[in-house]
Amino acid sequence: MYSNMLVNCSGCRTPLQLPPGAGSIRCALCHAVTLLADPRSVPPHPPSSTLAPPPPSPYNHAPPGPPPNPHGRKKAVIIGISYRFSRHELKGCINDAKCMRYLLINKFNFPEASIIMLTEEEDPHGPKFPTKHNIRMAMFWLVQGCQPGDSLVFHYSGHGSQQRNYSGEEADGYDETLCPLDFETQGMIVDDEINTAMVRPLPHGVKLHALIDACHSGTILDLPFLCRMNRSGQYVWEDHRPRSGVWKGSSGGEVISFSGCDDHQTSADTSALSKITSTGAMTYCFIQAIERGHGATYGSILSAMRTAIRNVGNDGGVAGGGSVTSLVSMLLTGGSLTGIGGGLRQEPQLTACEPFDVYTKPFSL
Numbered sequence: 001m002y003s004n005m006l007v008n009c010s011g012c013r014t015p016l017q018l019p020p021g022a023g024s025i026r027c028a029l030c031h032a033v034t035l036l037a038d039p040r041s042v043p044p045h046p047p048s049s050t051l052a053p054p055p056p057s058p059y060n061h062a063p064p065g066p067p068p069n070p071h072g073r074k075k076a077v078i079i080g081i082s083y084r085f086s087r088h089e090l091k092g093c094i095n096d097a098k099c100m101r102y103l104l105i106n107k108f109n110f111p112e113a114s115i116i117m118l119t120e121e122e123d124p125h126g127p128k129f130p131t132k133h134n135i136r137m138a139m140f141w142l143v144q145g146c147q148p149g150d151s152l153v154f155h156y157s158g159h160g161s162q163q164r165n166y167s168g169e170e171a172d173g174y175d176e177t178l179c180p181l182d183f184e185t186q187g188m189i190v191d192d193e194i195n196t197a198m199v200r201p202l203p204h205g206v207k208l209h210a211l212i213d214a215c216h217s218g219t220i221l222d223l224p225f226l227c228r229m230n231r232s233g234q235y236v237w238e239d240h241r242p243r244s245g246v247w248k249g250s251s252g253g254e255v256i257s258f259s260g261c262d263d264h265q266t267s268a269d270t271s272a273l274s275k276i277t278s279t280g281a282m283t284y285c286f287i288q289a290i291e292r293g294h295g296a297t298y299g300s301i302l303s304a305m306r307t308a309i310r311n312v313g314n315d316g317g318v319a320g321g322g323s324v325t326s327l328v329s330m331l332l333t334g335g336s337l338t339g340i341g342g343g344l345r346q347e348p349q350l351t352a353c354e355p356f357d358v359y360t361k362p363f364s365l
Contacts, residue, residue, distance in 0.1 A: 010034040027145075074151045074365070076104055076115045077138045081130045081158035081181050084120060088159060088179075094119050096157035096213055096283040103287055104153060108365040116141065120181065130158070132180040132189060139197040146253075148205025151365055154198060157280045160214030160260075161188060176220045178212075195222035195248050199353070202253025209365055210257040213280035217259040222248045223351040227358055231310075233303055237355035249353040256298065258286060258305075259349040281309055282348055298350060299358035305348045 007025065011032025024035045080097030083089050097119050104110040116138055122128035127137065142152055159179035177188035199221055202208055212220050219226060219240060224247075229235040242248065249255070260282030285305040289295055294304035350358065 007034055073147070073149075074104075074108070074110045074114055074153075075142055075146075076101075076110055076153040076155070077118070077142045078104075078115060078153075079118045079130055079135060079138075079156045079158065081118075081179070082120055083159065083181065090158065092280050092283075093157040093213075094121065096280045097155070099287055100155045100157075100211070100283060103290065104365070107290060110153070110365075130181045132182055132186040135178070135180050135189060136193075136197070139194070143198050143201050143208070146202065146206045148203065150206045152206065152208040153211070153365060154208065155211040155213075155283075157213040157283055159183075160212070160217045160220065162216045163188065163190070174216075176216050178214060178220065191220050191222045194220065199223065199248065199250050199255050202250040202255060204252030206250075206253040208250075208253060208255045210255070211283070211286060212257060213260045213282040215261065217261060217349075219349075219351055220259060221255065221257045221351060223255060223257060223353055224249050225352050225355050227302070227350040227352070227355075229302060229306070229350075229358075231306075233299070235299070235358060240351075253353075255353045257351045258282070258302075259351065261347060261349065285309055285348070295363050297359055298356075298361055298363050301363055302348060302350050302358065309348070 009027040009032055011027060011034075024033055026033050078097045078100050080093040080095070082091070082093050097117060101115055101117060104115060105112055116128065118128050118130040118134060118138060120130065122130075127134050139154070142154060146152065156178060161177045161179055162174040163177055165175045176191045178194070179188050180186065198208060198210075210221055214220070222240075224239070224241045226238045226240050227235050228238050260280065282305070285308040286301070288308060289301045289304035292304070294300045
């Protein structure tokens, strides 16, 4: 009956894309249900030459909870998956999620109501259990209705993998993937889908930071440019735009991703850093860089993270002590105490929509 129709939310007036044939739609921001029968909800269609409709979301609902502040919003999705009771079990991922939530609230003033946590500690039948469907839904919730000035954060700690790419768009022949809790039955979430869901819709003035603590995660958002940094701190930007010419950047927004390792590397789940319990090496080193005053620029963060990981197990290294250890000890009581010594074979990576001077560009969430 209807197709490609925009309706204003009856609660917050945000334009929503009505799925074909639907008589109503639920807003992902204020959760109000808008009925198509109300003619006042239908805005005039702007000329296609001046304003294109926003990309539709395949989901017309979102995880429950209070909506974020509509003015100067900060929103975050934090995912920690331990795969407990399986052969894929990890020890530090839920710890990572808790630490990241604490950091966003207490260091960067994110409202608690604007942070969605997906972990196995949530209701297995609810929308915050880290299944493939729920992670997809949370990604769309994060970006839907975003406006200039918004700051968005997506943090993932769990398994990452790769699968063969047959389109020829990946230089190494593989797509990078995230592994939801039910990946063995429902499949993995591919970098192309993550790019489509969270990167391409972002308009000018919106900022998204992704923090991905997973194996094979270097280009997990499929961003066009990767910052290649050597041990002395020198860096160059690599062009990862597909040969097909398809644009994998945003619609004007700023997207920057910190990843736990390069596409061909694996990330570690270890207690060698905190000396207390297991954490993801990348998440721990990112938080430590912020807490120890290395968060002024993207370059200073990336250098501090790489130094911390290289120094694990070395005398005079940065493992243990400091404000991050107090943060971890406040949250955690258990976990594997088998550390990984002699250094971790992973190199945190930085990718972005556009190249920039990593040592002068200020970092902020």
